[in-house]
Amino acid sequence: MSASPVSELSAAVERAVSAVGGDGLAVGLERPADPGHGDYATAIALQLAKPLRSAPRDIAGRIAAELESEFIESVEIAGPGFLNLRVTPSWHRHAVGRVLEQGSRYGAGAIAAPGRIQVEYVSGNPTGPVTVATARNAAYGDSLARLFEFAGHDVGREYYFNDAGRQIDLFGESLKARAAGAEPPEDGYQGAYVADVAAELGLGPDADVAAWARAGTDAMIGRIRTTLARFRCSFDTWFLERSLYETGAVQRAIDRVRAEGHVYDADGAVWLRSSALGDDKDRVLVRSDGSFTYVAGDLAYITDKLERGFDTAVYVLGADHHGYIGRLKAAAQALGYDPARVDVQIYQLVRLREGKMSKRAGRIVTLDDLLDAIGVDAARYALVQRGHDQPIDLDIDLLTAQNAENPVYYCQYAHARIAAILRRADGGEAAEPDPSWRPEPAEAELVKALAGFPGLVAEAAERRGPHRLAGYAQDTAKAFHQFYKQCQVIGVEPPVERSRLALCRATAQVMRTALDLVGVDAPESM
RNA sequence: GGGGGCGUAGCUCAGGGGAUAGAGCAGCAGCCUUCUAAGCUGACGGUCGCAGGUUCGAAUCCUGCCGCCCCCGCCA
Known part of the structure; x- marks a missing residue:
């Protein structure tokens, strides 16, 4: 660094x-x-x-x-x-030169102790489309992964599909019922998409529930991947829960914690003594009917993650899963791992305020609907701009009807304005401001904004708060807009023009980097 | 009952031991003969939920209380 x-x-x-x-x-x-x-x-x-x-x-x-x-x-x-x-003025010159010299790497590698870190995020059941609620997980998790990587960590991004268990069976039953023109089971999946998927699969009415479930989850996984790609979320690995059962990893994990003395049998079930490891209660691993619980899968999954060489496994989970923290850490400890290697990040839930527009268009609940309504940039920005431990209200009316006032456009506009200046300057920019440059107050403020970027990256990564980047982009855009108003770039004395062009290029660079980290495009024109 | 998160401007939220607490939106008053007005400038707007405590210094840390949200299954 x-x-x-x-x-x-x-x-x-x-x-x-x-x-x-x-x-x-x-x-x-x-x-x-x-x-x-x-x-x-x-x-x-x-x-x-x-x-x-x-x-x-x-x-x-x-x-x-x-x-x-x-x-x-x-x-x-x-x-x-x-x-x-x-x-001194020489510091301002130096700071701008530093940005230009390092380009897209300016601010990178800011973390003190880089490591191998896995970010597991979204991980929704393959039984339905990605919802707006889950979209916060996607936006936060992806930005966090980008931030970690930029800050210097070796990052793996993973999606864990819970493609095993009772929910999947219910999904299969729901699909089969819809295909036969019947209603899904009472506690089954009621959404309109179920009938679509059922029709699309084209399985015969005599196909069994397991076949429906398998084909249905495969289809949903495809849809989920398409939606997430559209939302600019990338994953290195798509992990299937059922693979843990198929390879016997679950049973091996249970044997392992049993050998460590953390397991007991009661009421016909197999229990993990997690209450002795910081969890608030003991957890069933194998039900009295012989089937594995989700916790058993967790044991195998944690083992798999950590044995793949990750120093830290970050789980991005909604506030309704906060009870997971104790359970996962207890599981890690039972397996003999340092529980600190399991890092659970809880984000608060998204509340959707439905206004007039959404009533007319029907309920906006899926991520695709949100993207259709407001676009990827506005959606990503809206979902990461707040601290993840802060609940957020999304007002669809505000995001659509007033989209010109959305801070994301304010940031993008700054970049587009710079691009316009640079187009006009036609490549005559210096690599560094002129030695005679004495920055005016607005210029000095902008330089200080740029100079603060590496420190901000380090802090954001440490606190797991990519929302800092959104705020930073906004602050820097403001500094630029003020500079733009007060300082003419093209056509002033050549040394000043050169200096200001260098400052513009440096600003554009930092804006691109900051916006990219939150998954937002930096357009050349608007 | 137990646990977690959150109470900051009219609204949505930054800031998480330092000087006079900030932004966006809404609303008021101005600014386009120069590089994009999706912009800029000014004014207005606050007992940082309440009460104690720690400190030279607290919106920030600790305790208690109040309010809102979320969890507490041999579901996932």
Whole structure:
């Protein structure tokens, strides 16, 4: 990982901090809300007051005296002991040059400790289409995988099809009933798509339920894959639960935890003593009728994942599955793995507010319907822009009728505007701003926005929060639009024009990267 | 009853120990003879659910309470 423009500044502060006795401390630089407080600020002197047993302002003064960097123009001690830094024009030039030099890799590799990490996401039953509720899983999981990969992890993306068990049997029964013109079972699948699939399969009325189930799930898997590809979600592997039973992996996993002493028999069933491993209760592995439970499949599946070499297995699950956390970690531990290698990310549920439009068009429940209504870009953005532990309300009216006001277009518009400028400039851009460049405030703000990208990527990856990228894209777009309004690019003095063109190219690059990480296109024109 | 998540502007939500708490939308007032007005500028809008605690400093951490959502199956 190469140093980012901001980390070069904080490294200089860290050297000064070490010199006054704060050895090895990481210094966080933040951008003050008040421009009077400089370009970057740190409260490190306040934090050092206690360990150094000195007054914060004195410490700040000593740090300031030790501070040496070609990129820092001035240091000021303010308030209770803040250090306010102002950067030099050469830093702005350097920062823009850094973006252009690294191109699409700018901000990449930001993570401190890269590893092999699997992201398992969506994983809906192959008994129905991808719904809007599941779409949040898809948008979040895919963006998280993109973010991990960009930040430096070796990522595997997997979809786990629960193509075994009672739900699948019910699906088969429902299909067969529809094919015969009858109603599906009471607790079967009622959706209109069931009849479509049944007709499409063309199985004879005498085909058995298992054949219907098998053909039906195969058909649904095909549909799901098509929808997800449209939603720009990619998977490296499509894992079938039934394969775990077919290969005997489930039985082997049960034998393994039994050998470890985590299993007991009661009421004719086989139980996992998960309550001793942090779960809130024991779990049945083999029912009294001899059939395996879903938990038994989990044991085999975790084994399979971790034995494939992943350091961490991330599960992306909806809030209604939060009880899974304890169960999965207990399962991992029972198998002898460090439960920390199982990383469950829970996202809160999507509530769909149906407005006038959706009433007219019928209930919008599937992802395909949502995409038909608002397009992939708006849908991806809407579903990842909020923190995953925050419940979200989707107002279809707002997303469609007011789509011109949607933040995604604001971001895309910034990129399109830059593209227009670059088209006009016709390739005369420099690789770096001119040495004489003295950025105006709007330019300096834009540079600082770009400079913050690598740090943001690292933080977003660490916190598993790709929504940060959406917010970042919006902030950067705002900085660009303000720059655009205040600073003419084409036709000003050549050194300034060259510098601004370089800044434009750097901005376009970062916008492309940030938007790509949330699965949104950066158009050349709008 | 037990557990998890969330209460921040009229609405949807960022921010998760630092200075005067932000954005988008809605609404008000302005800005197109220059690179895309899907834009910009200004004003308006807040007891950060409530009450304690920790701290030099709390929207942020801790405890309790209130409210909303979700889970608590030999379903998946």
